Amino acid sequence: MTATIIDGKAFAAKVRSEVAAHVARLKEEQGLQPGLAVVLVGEDPASQVYVGAKGKQTVEVGMKSVEHKLPADTSEADLLALIAGLNTDPSIHGILVQLPLPGHLNSELVINSIDPAKDVDGFHISNVGLLGTGQKSMVPCTPLGCLMMLRDHHGSLSGLNAVVVGRSNIVGKPMAQLLLGDSCTVTIAHSRTRDLAAVCRGADILVAAVGRPEMITGDFVKPGATVIDVGINRIERDGKTKLVGDVEFASASTVAGAITPVPGGVGPMTIACLLANTLTACCRSHG
Numbered sequence: 001m002t003a004t005i006i007d008g009k010a011f012a013a014k015v016r017s018e019v020a021a022h023v024a025r026l027k028e029e030q031g032l033q034p035g036l037a038v039v040l041v042g043e044d045p046a047s048q049v050y051v052g053a054k055g056k057q058t059v060e061v062g063m064k065s066v067e068h069k070l071p072a073d074t075s076e077a078d079l080l081a082l083i084a085g086l087n088t089d090p091s092i093h094g095i096l097v098q099l100p101l102p103g104h105l106n107s108e109l110v111i112n113s114i115d116p117a118k119d120v121d122g123f124h125i126s127n128v129g130l131l132g133t134g135q136k137s138m139v140p141c142t143p144l145g146c147l148m149m150l151r152d153h154h155g156s157l158s159g160l161n162a163v164v165v166g167r168s169n170i171v172g173k174p175m176a177q178l179l180l181g182d183s184c185t186v187t188i189a190h191s192r193t194r195d196l197a198a199v200c201r202g203a204d205i206l207v208a209a210v211g212r213p214e215m216i217t218g219d220f221v222k223p224g225a226t227v228i229d230v231g232i233n234r235i236e237r238d239g240k241t242k243l244v245g246d247v248e249f250a251s252a253s254t255v256a257g258a259i260t261p262v263p264g265g266v267g268p269m270t271i272a273c274l275l276a277n278t279l280t281a282c283c284r285s286h287g
């Protein structure tokens, strides 16, 4: 069997064009422009690339983009003061503090200082609690993008067995909550799970978010299952740097029914969902 490739790049382009059309309508009908502020502390190269891509795409859909690039030795008090200012700025509807933060900053404290209504990452403890209890919240972008692709591919997810490999606050846990919300039977597996391959082989939907290059091979996949690969790992192979997922694509794609590639799968959907969340925050803030 050769799996259907779920094209996240094309799907993300569709989401962005829908967001852009909605943004244009908001401007025309209500004179409103959604605004996103991204805060980057320090000079982590990967973070700089992500922040640059976010800013570019925010502008492309017609939103206001503000970037705050702060030195690595920024004090917690200064960062909290910046966020307090963004919380009360009426032109800003979404605030994203790029993670990881330098070690001297308390990430939880910083994230929880963001107005939950502007927390477009969905990391604030209020949004985590709202999602966990099935209430209206801001939903973390990566799991939201995965859910959108799964719904698009399957239609209803009701009753399917979903296994999420990875228990992070950013992906694994919210992904499990979202799948539960769509009436899947959900298992969260992780590095300590006994006989991980057997657990994964029970999955109709397998979401890999472990951060280990190509750990999930074809023997972890039930024939015909849908495999969503959240991993983005840079590895050296044949003297070249290569981007690979947490899934070994070559073997998994011969067993799966559908699979997301890396690159071009989950990655592009994350930023598209960030833009969608910023639009949602703007619409909610204006009734």
Ligand code: GUN
Residues within 6 Å of the ligand: 096, 097, 098, 099, 100, 121, 141, 142, 170
């Ligand atoms: N660093 C890696 N992924 C993310 C994300 O989704 N949001 C933020 N704020 N930082 C990240």
